[in-house]
Amino acid sequence: MKNFSTRAAYFFLAPALSAIFIFFFIPVIAAFIISLTDFDIYALGDYSTVRFIGLSNYLELFDDPLFWTALKNTFYYVIAASPLSIAVSLGAAILLNSKLIKLKGIFRLSYFIPVVTTLVAVAIVWRFIYHPRFGIMNYFLSWFDINPVDWLGDPVWAMPAIILMSVWKNFGYNMIIFIAGLQNIPEDLYEAADMEGANGLQKFRSITLPMLAPTTLFVSIITMIGFFQLFAEPYIMTQGGPLNSTLSIVQYMYQEGFRWWNMGYSASIAFVLFFIIFIGTLIQFKLQKSTR
């Protein structure tokens, strides 16, 4: 805008940008530098003991079975939970977008409530829901003659249990985005398809899905980024167990950094996480482009 001085712009930008610069950008760079050192509990007392060790931390990660376990678990979680969560979100959005339905607000609200509630608190609730003897999950399954499952105590079932809870907790968020996306699809596209005698499935495949492509890309990216940061669910529900079957990357980073104070090593784990999220986002963009 004319007449608006640059000085005023800097005045308005200064507080936020200096906070972001000092407490976000500098730490990011510092984390990378720390990841190239052997910063440990001794260094915490005396910084002069820190030595520069190049990429040793990253190389050590390659040979660390626990890191591979955490990586594998996190990938298992992301690869299973993201599509599931997105599919449930889309299904709920389509249902709630139906013209046949009234009282949409109430249904939308009940699907959405888990999103806003405190993760730690609901993880605690679910820990008791999954109780092998008294939990309502096994009680519910007993109606269908399914034998009790030791959800959080069995290495096979612990991760699926966390995935199920995450889908429940998160699908409402993407549902809202999908509803917005659905409402942006011009109605006459469906009318034209109706005239040509298309059925519901055909309309879904040739109108809804392609028109929602940008929304789906956005939703996939934010879901994936969020899910890679899995931490509180295993921390509360399983402590990473049983037999490390739910140990996540962030949890391993937390343990190494803030329980054992191996901060150099921990920082390298954080950067691997960053790298994975970065690559994941690039892949999503590429996939989306190639399907168009």
Next chain:
Amino acid sequence: MKKVFLYTFLIITSMITLVPFIWMLAASFMADGNASVFPPTFIPDPFTFVQYKVLFERLNVARNFFNSLFLSVTVTFISLFFNSMAGYAFAKYRFKGKNQLFNLLLSSMIIPSQVTMLPLFLMLKSMGLINTYMAIIIPGLANIFGIFLIRQYVMSIPDSLLEAARIDGATDFQIYRRIIIPIATPILVTLAIFTFLGTWNDFLWPLIALTDNSMYTLPVALANLMGEHTKDPELMMAGSVVTIIPVIIVFLVLQKYYVRGIMMGSVKE
């Protein structure tokens, strides 16, 4: 027929979604041991407030509640102020490197916050701020998503309005204070809810930065309590209720604004 089927399906699935909360609420009013029965029950018999009494009288959860509330409110106000000024500058001013700066901010949103936690911890430790309120407030002073939301909104305010005020002799700060803030109130409310809920629900950073029970926020206190009371579902459910109720109230009152925030955040330029 199709309608009946749709409604039945919607009602059943909403029930399934809400069951964990209903059970949580029911169990929180049960006496010790009454939630550990098979088949599970949803009716507290006898109905008792004893779990809440234990929480507040013996475990001093009021203090954690205060910490959560104080920090969430403080972070919300400060970051709203900082973000709105920056969002306004990005929306309405021309200065060198503006687009590059804004793109740098946007693309850095992909960096997971966990990356910053180790250096941030060391930084705050050297300033003696670990286990103080400042340890939570400082990383929350401003955030990129907030700046982005406000910029989007302020861009839709017509320049002519601001120029008219300028001709009347208003200073830059007066324009921000008297024109931008009132017009942008809806988006500020949206951002306020996001920030409040985000701070209230945050776990990993408070777990790292706060080190004793009197400073813990509710989620950290609750996680800590869980370690000692794995066999007390009734007490833990009461703790969860205390943690969740405020966010549900804030959300119910202001849900319109919250939903709009999600939609705006998802719209690409």
